[in-house]
Amino acid sequence: MVSPWGDLAPKRRRFGPVGRSVVTLGRRRGTYTYLFARGAFCQGATAPNDSGFMTAPYRCWAEVDLDALRSNLAWLRHRVGPHTRILTVVKADAYGHGLKQIAALLMQSGTDIFGVANLAEARNVRLVGRGWPILMLGACLPEDVSLVVCDGIMPTLSSLEEARSFSKEAQRQNKTVEVHLKVDTGMGRLGVCPEGAANLARAIVRLPGLRLAGLMTHFSAVEDDVAFTRQQEKKFAEVIKAIEALGIVVPYIHACNSGGVLFEPKALYNLVRPGLLVYGIIPPGKRKPSAMLARHLKPALQWKSRVTLVKEVPAGTPLSYGHTCYTRRRTRLAIVGCGYGDGYMRSGSQRASVLIGGQLCPVLGRVTMDQTLVDVTALPHAKVGDEVVLLGRQGRREITAAQLAEWFGTIPWEVLTNISYRVPRVYRGGQAS
Structure with a gap:
């Protein structure tokens, strides 16, 4: 059988979700990271190009620089300071970069918590490595409650009905479920209204099998509307004060997405939820970070x-x-x-x-x-x-992702997450420090 590598077939290969091998390609010898791209091994490389990536005989592919991701995470940790932890958002296949591969890199790099949209994404993170807290940012379907409890995933709660459902299942499995309570301060999606947040928090801590581990909100226009964002901050601060007045201690308080990390340093609290920034892209909007700040971020994905x-x-x-x-x-x-x-x-x-x-x-x-x-x-x-x-x-x-998004009439988030599953991801770097 003819090797798909042709005359440059490696002398030794190691396969796996994060397999690493020293290989000889023709006269070039080096260490490369071989990864499964959505279940298909990224094979058929010919030789390293000038950027260090393998120039593959693909019709269309994406190159992901794992070292850039590591650098971005290190900058974020410096940005938020030693007292604020980082929840790295890896939903939508890690913004199109490949969830399992990115999760493995982030585990090596010391992220504190993973943020996912649903149970399937959470279980994929669990397949990479156990021991990391996972917050499910989306609502949990009733039929998924038992698996969420069984897998030790933290759900986001918006109502008493959800809380009771998790309490009942936690008791059935003889477990304690850590939950995060979401407050809708101006997004109109998930979350309890600010006026009802304190009462719901009190109900949650009284329900057997539940532990209120987090209190959160989400900024809806932080990149564009300063006044509205400050209104959201004020509402959230009032909720925090009301819950504290009940004698309830919540370990994690969080509000900042990527835009919040850049523009609202007073709202960092003790946990942030960066998404786009982790992948080296600044959220577009009227508010612009300084050029010095922007220089620290490195886009991790190139599409070719x-x-x-x-x-x-x-x-x-x-x-x-x-x-x-x-x-x-x-x-x-x-x-x-x-x-x-x-x-x-x-x-x-x-x-x-x-x-x-x-x-x-x-x-x-x-x-x-x-x-x-x-x-x-x-x-x-x-x-x-x-x-x-x-x-x-x-x-x-x-x-840039912003330029391509402008041509497409959309936003960078959609550009990245829209890159098809048939486009193989080819990875570089990511050596453990």
Whole structure:
């Protein structure tokens, strides 16, 4: 059987969720991290490229720098200080970076708590390593209560009915469940109203099998609306005061998401919940951090594809589905092996650009499921196999998550989490310190 590595087949490989091996690739010898990308081994690498990543023969792939994530977490710890713990949000497949791999790195790097959206994500974190507290930020479905209690996952509570359900199950399993009470100070989603928070907290501490481990709220416009955020802070502070007046001691108080960490230092309390910042991206909005602050963050993910065909077409040629674009001159086209099936949004049609040879090349016509057309008339040397950067840096130019989100008419969160499951993640770094 012919090896998928071809003539550069490694002499030794170790497979596993976080397998690490010293391998010899041709004349190059080095230590690389091999990881399962959503259940499929990231294989077929040819040789390390200039950035240190394996240049894989993939049509479309994402490169994740685990050392950048480690650096971002270290900066966050410095930012919040020694008395505030960090709950790292890894929901939505760790913002598209790969939950199991990122969880393993964060365990090595000393995160305090993991934040997930649902039971399935929590159990995936448990598969990587036990012993870390996990807070389920989303609501728990009734049929999941028994498993949440069994696995020792902390649920977020918004009502007395939820509290009673967990109390009943905790008694049945002869366990104590640590719960976090959420207060809705202006998001309109999960959470008890501020006026009812103290009474609900008192009811929770009286229910057998429950321990009130946390009190939380969520800022809804911290990157844009200072006045509204301060109103939320005031409401939350009043709730804290009312609960303390009842003699209830809550170990963890938390409100700050990524924007809160950047812009609301007085609301850090003793736990923060960064998401986007962990992955090296500043939340967009009217409020901007200083350039010095922004320099400390390193985007961890680059999204790439390759040129699959180059051809010239005459002026007046209709392009892609619906003929929404016609060439105005003789045009050199590059077909890129990526489309909306990979998460490259159709809304970027005729708005987005990619990087080829360090130059921005505009998208022409509609983005299709598996392929995208770009104009490389200004790049006479562009050829089949060339690397195409959809998100990230190439040469001196960079397409940021914020820029790509603007082209797509969305937000960086959606750009990252929309990268398809069929796009393999290739990992670098992450050596234990």
